Amino acid sequence: MKFEAVTIKDIAKTLGLSTSTVSRALRDSYEISPETKKTVLEYAQKINYHPNPIALSLKERRSRSIGVIVAEIANSFFSQAINGIESIAYNNGYNVIIAQSRESVDREIINLNYLTSRSIDGLIISVSTETKDFALLKELHERGMPIVFFDRIVDEIQTHKVTVDSYKGAYDATTHLIRSGHTNIAAVANSAFLSITKERLGGYRAAMNDNGITVNESLIKYCHHGGMILAEVEEAVSQLLESPQKPDAILAISDKLTTGCLRTLKKKGINVPNEMGLVGFSNTDLTELLDPPLTVIKQPAFEMGEVATTLLLQLIESKRPVTDFETKTLATELIVRGSSVASKTKSKILA
Amino acid sequence: MKFEAVTIKDIAKTLGLSTSTVSRALRDSYEISPETKKTVLEYAQKINYHPNPIALSLKERRSRSIGVIVAEIANSFFSQAINGIESIAYNNGYNVIIAQSRESVDREIINLNYLTSRSIDGLIISVSTETKDFALLKELHERGMPIVFFDRIVDEIQTHKVTVDSYKGAYDATTHLIRSGHTNIAAVANSAFLSITKERLGGYRAAMNDNGITVNESLIKYCHHGGMILAEVEEAVSQLLESPQKPDAILAISDKLTTGCLRTLKKKGINVPNEMGLVGFSNTDLTELLDPPLTVIKQPAFEMGEVATTLLLQLIESKRPVTDFETKTLATELIVRGSSVASKTKSKILA
DNA sequence: TTTATTTACGCAATCGTTCCCGATAATGAT
DNA sequence: ATCATTATCGGGAACGATTGCGTAAATAAA
Numbered sequence: 088m089k090f091e092a093v094t095i096k097d098i099a100k101t102l103g104l105s106t107s108t109v110s111r112a113l114r115d116s117y118e119i120s121p122e123t124k125k126t127v128l129e130y131a132q133k134i135n136y137h138p139n140p141i142a143l144s145l146k147e148r149r150s151r152s153i154g155v156i157v158a159e160i161a162n163s164f165f166s167q168a169i170n171g172i173e174s175i176a177y178n179n180g181y182n183v184i185i186a187q188s189r190e191s192v193d194r195e196i197i198n199l200n201y202l203t204s205r206s207i208d209g210l211i212i213s214v215s216t217e218t219k220d221f222a223l224l225k226e227l228h229e230r231g232m233p234i235v236f237f238d239r240i241v242d243e244i245q246t247h248k249v250t251v252d253s254y255k256g257a258y259d260a261t262t263h264l265i266r267s268g269h270t271n272i273a274a275v276a277n278s279a280f281l282s283i284t285k286e287r288l289g290g291y292r293a294a295m296n297d298n299g300i301t302v303n304e305s306l307i308k309y310c311h312h313g314g315m316i317l318a319e320v321e322e323a324v325s326q327l328l329e330s331p332q333k334p335d336a337i338l339a340i341s342d343k344l345t346t347g348c349l350r351t352l353k354k355k356g357i358n359v360p361n362e363m364g365l366v367g368f369s370n371t372d373l374t375e376l377l378d379p380p381l382t383v384i385k386q387p388a389f390e391m392g393e394v395a396t397t398l399l400l401q402l403i404e405s406k407r408p409v410t411d412f413e414t415k416t417l418a419t420e421l422i423v424r425g426s427s428v429a430s431k432t433k434s435k436i437l438a
Numbered sequence: 439m440k441f442e443a444v445t446i447k448d449i450a451k452t453l454g455l456s457t458s459t460v461s462r463a464l465r466d467s468y469e470i471s472p473e474t475k476k477t478v479l480e481y482a483q484k485i486n487y488h489p490n491p492i493a494l495s496l497k498e499r500r501s502r503s504i505g506v507i508v509a510e511i512a513n514s515f516f517s518q519a520i521n522g523i524e525s526i527a528y529n530n531g532y533n534v535i536i537a538q539s540r541e542s543v544d545r546e547i548i549n550l551n552y553l554t555s556r557s558i559d560g561l562i563i564s565v566s567t568e569t570k571d572f573a574l575l576k577e578l579h580e581r582g583m584p585i586v587f588f589d590r591i592v593d594e595i596q597t598h599k600v601t602v603d604s605y606k607g608a609y610d611a612t613t614h615l616i617r618s619g620h621t622n623i624a625a626v627a628n629s630a631f632l633s634i635t636k637e638r639l640g641g642y643r644a645a646m647n648d649n650g651i652t653v654n655e656s657l658i659k660y661c662h663h664g665g666m667i668l669a670e671v672e673e674a675v676s677q678l679l680e681s682p683q684k685p686d687a688i689l690a691i692s693d694k695l696t697t698g699c700l701r702t703l704k705k706k707g708i709n710v711p712n713e714m715g716l717v718g719f720s721n722t723d724l725t726e727l728l729d730p731p732l733t734v735i736k737q738p739a740f741e742m743g744e745v746a747t748t749l750l751l752q753l754i755e756s757k758r759p760v761t762d763f764e765t766k767t768l769a770t771e772l773i774v775r776g777s778s779v780a781s782k783t784k785s786k787i788l789a
Numbered sequence: 790t791t792t793a794t795t796t797a798c799g800c801a802a803t804c805g806t807t808c809c810c811g812a813t814a815a816t817g818a819t
Numbered sequence: 820a821t822c823a824t825t826a827t828c829g830g831g832a833a834c835g836a837t838t839g840c841g842t843a844a845a846t847a848a849a
Contacts, residue, residue: 092805094804094805094806095805095806095807096805096806106805106806106807107806107807107808110805110806110807110808111807111808114807138805138806139804139805139806141804141805142804142805142806142807143805143806143807145804145805145806146805146806146807146808147806147807
């Protein structure tokens with residue numbers, strides 16, 4: 088069963104005109120008489136004519152669709168970012184093809200090949216936490232594919248990038264934990280080669296140092312799958328709990344890791360925040376309903392999506408090759424709730 | 439800046455062949471000599487040739503893409519369903535274009551027009567909670583667009599449908615609330631004309647009746663925007679709390695409403711479950727981490743997406759018009775946690 | 790040797806649209 | 820009345836790929 092659409096030929100035939108004339112009439116060309124235009128327009132309206140986007144794509148050699156690759160859409164940060172992406176894309180007549188890497192390099196490569204073979208005009212990507220080899224992306228970029236990175240950025244590729252001030256976000260969160268009476272603070276991060284991992288751990292380290300606390304490297308745990316596998320987070324938390332320098336607080340560095348840590352701590356019967364403080368990057372709108380309500384560093388995900396798309400469309404629609412790239416850095420927001428402040432110190436802190 | 443792809447012409451030119459020969463060689467036609475095939479295949483491989491999907495779409499009059507309309511992707515139920523949809527679609531060489539209605543009819547219509555003008559081969563849709571006029575969908579369907587409904591179904595349109603046993607889900611949940619000692623149970627629902635609203639309220643009513651409890655219609659609240667606007671849920675809960683027959687439990691009928699009710703109750707300082715029991719349909723994986731852990735009716739969202747897509751591809755790829763439609767009904771799962779059982783009755787229930 | 794049959798390829802139409810050229814007729818200028 | 824100009828429209832190629840049909844050369848059958 089198929090959906091038969093009306094074409095410019097149908098209009099031409101019934102109106103006794105050529106397809107060229109109809110095409111021109113529809114595009115309001117000056118070479119067509121007002122009467123003809125009127126006839127064509129009215130008839131087109133009547134039979135509900137819409138230009139075939141596929142034929143246009145073939146002619147114009149552009150698909151008017153952009154590809155988006157994120158870890159997973161069932162993740163508040165990414166779904167909010169996608170909302171931002173779609174809002175800008177749709178308003179500009181582009182559609183969005185979303186693919187999920189699920190934090191796997193293999194799937195990322197499959198998606199990359201799939202999207203490019205589907206002839207997208209551009210790509211917005213937050214690389215998977217497993218990715219350390221950017222050869223394919225680099226090749227695509229060199230062959231002229233417009234790319235904008237967001238969230239997880241690739242330094243080696245020169246193009247527009249959208250990120251948050253991860254350093255400051257982590258710095259502020261760590262500082263908050265210290266001021267809340269924690270001194271032995273652990274960090275649970277994504278894989279070490281991810282841009283945001285470096286920056287966030289940088290902020291964490293700086294905050295520790297600025298407060299005269301020596302960073303204990305054994306309290307920094309890396310989750311190679313970004314928390315997609317819960318066992319990985321459980322393992323990291325277990326190691327922390329069994330450590331001779333058992334921490335009194337954890338800084339979790341991404342959405343999935345934050346809830347993963349909370350889940351694990353609750354499972355193990357550890358009281359948060361009294362036995363273990365917890366602060367994490369998260370965009371879930373349920374954080375305040377959690378037990379305990381989570382102190383989070385929230386990212387302007389929707390806005391990041393908007394900015395990334397605006398930049399991508401600039402790249403796509405630019406006549407000449409763009410050489411002047413920008414890296415937009417947006418601000419994070421620290422939202423203090425119960426998970427970071429032990430009850431005994433609460434009054435003191437809130438005072 | 440654009441991404442120049444290599445075409446069949448490039449191969450033909452450098453190899454001194456015609457495009458037809460190259461095309462046939464690539465498709466392993468019997469009329470091409472083994473040597474020519476080898477030459478062509480090797481060269482195509484070398485210069486990384488990929489057939490232009492847009493040209494193919496134009497030729498075959500199919501885009502190999504399907505449209506999906508849901509309320510919002512930042513909703514666990516829908517994002518899980520989309521994962522199911524994508525898994526099947528991608529494996530069959532289709533890509534997925536996702537659009538969000540945000541529970542608004544207007545946006546739904548815009549998306550519908552957008553997707554059809556982008557020449558999708560088929561549509562998977564869960565209608566918005568506001569939608570009561572199905573004229574556009576009906577027209578599309580009559581014009582031959584393959585459509586599969588999931589979750590929120592349209593009875594008046596004859597096609598494949600995928601849903602859960604909402605009646606039983608609500609029946610079981612209500613029964614559970616009654617067995618947990620609640621007698622005055624309210625329901626917070628989507629708009630009344632939605633299929634799932636009818637079924638779920640049907641299950642709720644039946645469970646009440648079967649337990650000898652008369653349903654108090656004033657304790658059934660409808661949220662026209664499906665909880666997209668929190669104020670709407672707050673209003674509903676407020677009315678319930680101020681009601682002369684103030685309920686001792688609430689059954690929330692969809693994801694957004696469930697968390698909306700919890701949010702409102704906590705905001706008002708109502709203890710859940712001791713002052714007010716709460717059970718709701720929800721697919722969030724954070725429900726067990728909430729305060730209190732939520733008792734939920736969980737839907738097999740991923741599987742629903744898979745089934746819906748399988749059915750849609752059948753419709754799309756069927757040679758002759760399909761007249762034999764199925765409605766697949768999957769089972770829900772009741773997961774009992776703390777929000778439904780008051781502490782005083784807990785020991786009795788769990789015994 | 791002549792005719793019939795394969796083998797292996799090219800030509801051209803097609804999908805829906807745009808756009809460069811022409812071409813015709815009507816108008817204006819001389 | 821003749822030529823130049825404008826207004827209005829049609830023909831046909833192009834975008835990239837597929838495919839029915841035609842055809843040359845090579846082989847097999849007579």
